[in-house]
Amino acid sequence: MDFNYIIAMLLVALGLYCLLLKRNLIKIIIGLAVLTDGIHLFLISLGYRAGGIAAIVSGEMLSDLSGFAARAVDPIPQALVLTSIVINICIVAFALSLAIYSYRHYGTLDPSKLRRLKE
């Protein structure tokens, strides 16, 4: 169980490392994706229950709702992660298209060369 949290924090740290130290726009965008995936892993681990069942109430479980609640995994983090993944796809897709445009305008993907706007 705790293993999940360690991996999640490792992913976040890796993403931050990528964002801070990499000198390529594509790698920075990958770093951003890794960072958010770390957070997603963290969120999904919050609701995980070893040997739990899916949180879908079907016919025979309606009679024993408290027993169902004790066995089912927490569905809210899954909903959150699903939403967040969709948002993240938007961001990554948009960032990649901007990277293409910046390559057209500047001829490079090095963010330290994208500095005509400053001070």
Place this chain on the structure above:
Amino acid sequence: MVSESVLFGPGFWGPVVATAALLLITAVGWLILIGGRRITKAKPSAGKIQTYACGETLKAEEAHVDSEQFFSTISRVFRPFYRYVRPGHTGVLSTYLFWVVVGLIIILAAIAVVLR
């Protein structure tokens, strides 16, 4: 408690009165300006109205104050700022991200100190 008039500490502030006073003073100043207008006609010669630019000839239309140096005297007062902080705005993405992380750490430390 602060219901009838905006309570601005000790003293008196009536926005309508102040506006009227401002307009009145503007009118008085305008009258003084008109009253003090010179009666003799100005006769500028070409040499008098020319801008001195170290011997270079400068057309009046091209004379323009450089907007970065406009307040060079004030910026001299804040010299450390313009020497160290301003060049920090390098326009490099990695610097921006670095400062975001530094900001997070500063805020974390500040909150930890304040809430303790």
Place this chain on the structure above:
Amino acid sequence: MIPHAPILAIVLPLFAAFLMPVVGILARRRGIKRAREWFAIAAVLVELVIVVSMLPVVWGEQILVYQLGGWQPPWGINLAIDGLNLFVAVIVAGISALVVIYSFVCMERDTGLDQYYTLLFLILAGMMGVALTGDIFNLYVFFEIMCISSYALVAFRRKWQSIEASIKYLIVSSLGTSFILLGIALLYGMVGSLNIAHLAQKLPLEPTSAIIVPLALFVTGFGIKIAMVPLHMWQPDAYQAAPSAVAALFSGATATIGIYAMVRVVYTLFGAFAIGIMLAALGLVTMVLGALMALTQRDLKRLLAYSCISQIGYVLLGIGLGTVLGVQGGLFHLFNNAIYKTMLFMIAGAIIYRVGTSNMDRLGGLWKNMPVTAMLFGVGALAISGVPPFNGFASKWTIYVAGIEAGQPVFTIIALIMSALTLAYFLKALNSIFLGQRPTHLKNVKETPLFMLFPIVLLAALCVIFGVLPQLGIDIVRPAQEALMNSGGYISAVLGGA
């Protein structure tokens, strides 16, 4: 009140956004000119009416709680609207309405206007969602909708500067929103709820050390949106490169939303009035840095962007003081800042529309060509520097007095000096653009088009009205301040008997 007004205020711009391309296609097929623009103006005005219709109910000391799908909070998602929410929503709807009217002429030379209006309405939907929701994850989702649309709008013209600014803005801001998501995850792990009121009720039971990390993550995440130092660097780039109408919307409405989210989370959700002093100190640094950087700018829009940073510093200072007068002053300044900053960006847009550049070294003597615009710029410059009888004076004065009353005279003195610097850099802008020698190539510049001038004149009139009658402004702000300071009332109103 219009029935179902809270949800309509969010759904209407969302539907308008996706109807926009359809309207554009139909108009092209039928050969109707500018149908899309008129549709946009109509939609945004209806939105304004919906938001304003909620005012009487909320000002009558009532908190509107709208339960989506009839689920009781804390299980269902709810929209909770108290004075603060509605105050922000009114600012956002009003500024958006004026910006849409302004875009009618300002953007007419661009192509792809279907997408432009779609993105504009998506931003509006996002902002409304953030302003009205009572659920922290919902707030995050709407915040992301707002952010993603604003990245796209910064890059709208696809020139080199727009692309560069947009990519910087995107990566910095996405890092910030992922901090917010991490904060939400930590809160959920701790308390197991996402409802703001429910969280606010449960969090005081947790140990203080546990809330430090999520609080810092939230403050940093929202701090990026409002460009708090040292998280401000993306903002001048983005405001300079964005189309002027978009920059006006950002400076007026999006910054307001950032402040709202920050204040709601810090004061209502965490109940952390103690860290107000940190916010005030950061606000002070923000104010000083913004003013000093603005002093040496060459580009008008970049100068305005730094000035925006500086003014947000005042708001943070006022709100951070945490006293009744301080919060009133801060929120009143937020309101005033939305008015005159939007107006100044619109004037910058008018200059770009007529001259084609906002570089102050290439402008000069324009008052002969555009006297009305010059006068309006003068009004805006005086209002933002806090010169009576304009509105900036009333709010800044309230913040100064609050600073002294809260026992922080040093804060007041620094704020006063920065106010003088504000006047200095705006006089520089006024001198470089409208006074002085007129370069020969500007001889044939015409006055701003009337349709473009209309929103600017309206905002200038507001500047004078709230300057001469500051009591009116304080009356508007007081419900928001009372709502902010009364988090117990918010919690009990949302959770009700549950």
